[in-house]
Amino acid sequence: MKRITIIGGGASGTLLAINLLKYRGEERIEINLLEKRPSVGHGVAFGTSHEVHLLNVPAGKMGAFPDDVEHFHRWLNAKGHDHGADAFVPRKYFAEYLNATLDDARRNLPSNMVLNLYDVEAVDVDLEETGAKVICAEGDIFYSEAVVLAFGNFLPPHPSVPDLKFTNATKYFQDAWSPAVETDIDPLDSVLIIGTGLSMADMVMRLADKNHLGRITAISTRGLLPAVHRLGFSHPPFYDELRGKKKITELLKEVRHQIEAAESDSGDWRAVIDSLRPFTQQIWLDLPLSEKRYFKQHLSRYWNAARHRMPPETAAVLAELQSDGRLEILKGRLQSIEHYENFDVKYSFEGAKKTIRADAIINCIGSESNFAKLDAPLVQNLFAKGALRSDPLNFGLDAYPDGAVIRANGERSQFLFTLGTALKGTLWESTAIPEIRTQARDLAERLLEN
Ligand SMILES: Cc1cc2nc3c(=O)[nH]c(=O)nc-3n(C[C@H](O)[C@H](O)[C@H](O)COP(=O)(O)OP(=O)(O)OC[C@H]3O[C@@H](n4cnc5c(N)ncnc54)[C@H](O)[C@@H]3O)c2cc1C
Known part of the structure; x- marks a missing residue:
């Protein structure tokens, strides 16, 4: 048995x-x-x-x-x-x-x-x-x-700030999927979402669906949103051109070349990325550790944004909220988070120090x-x-x-x-x-x- x-x-x-x-x-x-x-x-x-x-x-x-x-x-x-x-x-x-x-x-x-x-x-x-x-x-x-x-x-890690006392506040949600996010955020609360990826998009969709009236802000180091799906294009596999390349820069050069070729022929870059799907694991397995490390540090966020995309319906809601001023996407590095009456969040962007106040924080940093x-x-x-x-x-x-x-x-x-x-x-x-x-x-x- x-x-x-x-x-x-x-x-x-x-x-x-x-x-x-x-x-x-x-x-x-x-x-x-x-x-x-x-x-x-x-x-x-x-x-x-x-x-x-x-x-x-x-x-x-x-x-x-x-x-x-x-x-x-x-x-x-x-x-x-x-x-x-x-x-x-x-x-x-x-x-x-x-x-x-x-x-x-x-x-x-x-x-x-x-x-x-x-x-x-x-x-x-x-x-x-x-x-x-x-x-x-x-x-x-x-x-x-x-x-x-x-x-x-x-669960995601807490944001990387020196003092984590704020994590005890009731309106800090480490688990974006906990039922408390549904029940404890008031319609007028200003909400700060940490992370600007697909989970952030999910949180914004849920708040918008509940006609949330408070301001929504999302922040990440690069302020990078997931790309949006665009279907109806295809690109021929080009693994033969990548096979044996052991440097990220060489791989990237070939991918860029394929994207240029596709776009000059009325194609779309997403189809080029998608055509890599059957080979991505093998490409990764063949890379030396130093190159994987380089990828993690410099490119993984961009890859994720390009590879794991939003449905157009989701992107349309986010764009509408942004143009109405109800959603703001920020780029910056968190410096500190403190909680008094509400959250006082300090972040830096291009050398300037800035502050956001929020009634609730949802952690969407990722698992x-x-x-x-x-x-x-x-x-x-x-x-x-x-x-x-x-x-x-x-x-x-x-x-x-x-x-x-x-x-x-x-x-x-x-x-x-x-x-x-x-x-x-x-x-x-x-x-x-x-x-x-x-x-x-x-x-x-x-x-x-x-
Ligand atoms: C918000 C979100 C949306 C996504 N959307 C998509 C999508 O649209 N399409 C797609 O292809 N992928 C999507 N993904 C990727 C997703 O990770 C996978 O598709 C898939 O759901 C992963 O399933 P899993 O079982 O590995 O992990 P999980 O979904 O995390 O499930 C793991 C399960 O293990 C249980 N568990 C953990 N530890 C224990 C334990 N010690 N004892 C007993 N039970 C335990 C947990 O309770 C949980 O139910 C999404 C991911 C997230 C986070």
């Missing part, structure tokens, strides 16, 4: 379970999917019930299976949601879809397969000679021949990627026993491209695997469904091998 325990029932854990359930061999397989939230398939990304929170990938590309990317779109239409393949639909549909796809996979299972869902929080894994023992806060224990860490996104700093018991316990280590760039966990994690002593773990966000250091592009569904399929095959 093989027992596989998946810790985390967000999109990654659910997709992995769906793929594991395809097994039709002889061995008895028991899959335990542990999720500390009340339901699986939601996670941070798809747990929102707001219609205005849209997928940032067109429906026609969000299918659960790499060989059937239209699967989600067909499901949507069959459910009576009449959207085209190019539509950016509410994210809540994707959670429904994952649950429906999991239910389908569970139907008519052969008698040697079982999937159990548990509403528990895993807090530790004891690694033994022949397997692993997953220990939960609720007291449950799961003996397993393989454990998959599908724990996804964590903490330095695992050594995480406040999660499971991660802390696994680090303490040397079962995990961070990747050299602190983008995630040190791991092999197939998901096997690397122990503190450099050995490949026999029983612990991961996928999704934790593999960012290994694969760079590893957070969106198109990458995760491939990892889920490949990891399922790997775990079911004898």
